[in-house]
Amino acid sequence: MTTASELTVQESQASPVWLAALRARVKGDVFVPGVEGYEQARQVWNRSFQHQPAVIVLAENAFDVEAAVQAATTAGLRLVVQATGHGAARLADAGAMLLSLERMTGVRVDVQRRTAVIEGGTKWGEVLRQAQQVGLAPLLGSSPDVGAVGYTLGGGMGWLARKYGMSCDSVNWFDVVTAGGQLVRASETENPDLFWALRGGGGSFGVVTAMEVRLYPVTMVYGGNLFYPAALAKDVLTRFREWVKGNPDELTSSVAIMNFPPIPDVPEPMRGQTFVMVRGLYAGDSKDGAARIREWLDWQQPIMNTWAEMPFSLVKEISAEPEDPMPAFATGAWVRELSDEAIDTIVSRAVSVNGSSPLNVTEFRHAGGAIARVAPEAAAYGNRDGKFLMQIVTVTPTPEAWTAVRDYAEQFRAELKPALTGKVYMNFTEGDERRERTRDGFSEANFARLQALKARYDAANRFDHAFDIPPAARESEAVAE
Ligand SMILES: Cc1cc2nc3c(=O)[nH]c(=O)nc-3n(C[C@H](O)[C@H](O)[C@H](O)COP(=O)(O)OP(=O)(O)OC[C@H]3O[C@@H](n4cnc5c(N)ncnc54)[C@H](O)[C@@H]3O)c2cc1C
Known part of the structure; x- marks a missing residue:
């Protein structure tokens, strides 16, 4: 392995002018393959994805970012931007510069x-x-x-x-x-x-x-999870569909079907078990939040109830998602209605009986409230009228496992189609799907405006690594504006 300083000496004749100029200009680091630091810097949080860029710029500040964008243009490299690697879309290959913002954390x-x-x-x-x-x-x-x-x-x-x-x-x-x-x-x-x-x-x-x-004045909240046995999945989903109708905006909730894998990282009572969980957060008087949850307790005592008053600083405990990098598959869809037929499909696909489902998490978040009170054309973000947001996440230790889970999820979604809106939430897509389904992340009008603005701000599509928004052709740009 060559160190960065050795390479600078070795490269003094061999390295292209733009690379030497970039190195001289930025405060951060510039790595090429084979240099110490390159392997670490190219990692994606989701280990099912890999960047293999021609060059990596670890920017320290906005000037470094300007320098990197300009250098990528000079060198004819595609640009791929990464902050944490939680939502990779198009990956960086030998024709790309990876611009990493992981040091810009102020x-x-x-x-x-x-x-x-x-x-x-x-x-x-x-x-x-x-x-x-x-x-x-x-x-x-x-x-x-x-x-x-x-x-x-x-x-x-x-x-x-x-x-x-x-x-x-x-x-x-x-x-x-x-x-x-x-x-x-x-x-x-x-x-x-x-x-x-x-x-x-x-x-x-x-x-x-x-x-x-x-920022908002939120300190103590009421949040947690009810753990019901998998056998109650159908009843819980059916009740949830009715229960949310009466929920105030203070309460954001979801139902999650969890097939906990049988691995040591999972705490003993959950390891290898399946639960259907009613989870969420009440951002108001805890007594009112507790009253909403009491309706569930009066119906059926859960196996475990973690709902309690808690500081908002501990909000991550509600979903308890892994923070260490891992290989995973994730996807989602907007759900129009949790019909009886849809619930049957969800139970048969998401609840694992003797390993019948490879999915770890299938969650339905209740949307609406303040999300829906913003006019759909006020910002590019679309799908404000979606009622329930489905998200599927599974750990995929091998590429074969990733492909198998993707196929399973596609089949699941196809069976659920009558209950879906046909739209996606962009944040709950990744990889190729994030690009292939970009149009479905927006209303038709907003997507047309995005394309027109793309033609104005990035006609050469330099930022083609994230959502797939082709710049509008000149004549349609004139119409859209
Ligand atoms: C464990 C987990 C939990 C999640 N929970 C939620 C949730 O509750 N709600 C929700 O809405 N989403 C959630 N997400 C989805 C997440 O918001 C998206 O995947 C998001 O794109 C991740 O952004 P990132 O910067 O962390 O990841 P990255 O992979 O670094 O970036 C994702 C995309 O954003 C672009 N990007 C990032 N920073 C910049 C920047 N500064 N300038 C320009 N482009 C930039 C990147 O180029 C890339 O296209 C979750 C994801 C994971 C893995």
């Missing part, structure tokens, strides 16, 4: 204005930590290990979503390096159309070096 909370400025590679966990210290909360999702910006660019639906909306609806501004390699601000007043596109349109419009989001 957070600045303004307690007076109730805002946080968050750098492009920051994980939600750090924002949560700093905000909770002053009694405020960001709109993170179920895992604090996910990147705040990547999550927000795709919408961002967490346990406060029915009360305070999608994360993309709470952004004040983005600082973004555009395809031309220039840093610009996008807000309601500066580059407002770019601001519109970034709120849901993913990483297709530039590299976000920082964003400012609004």
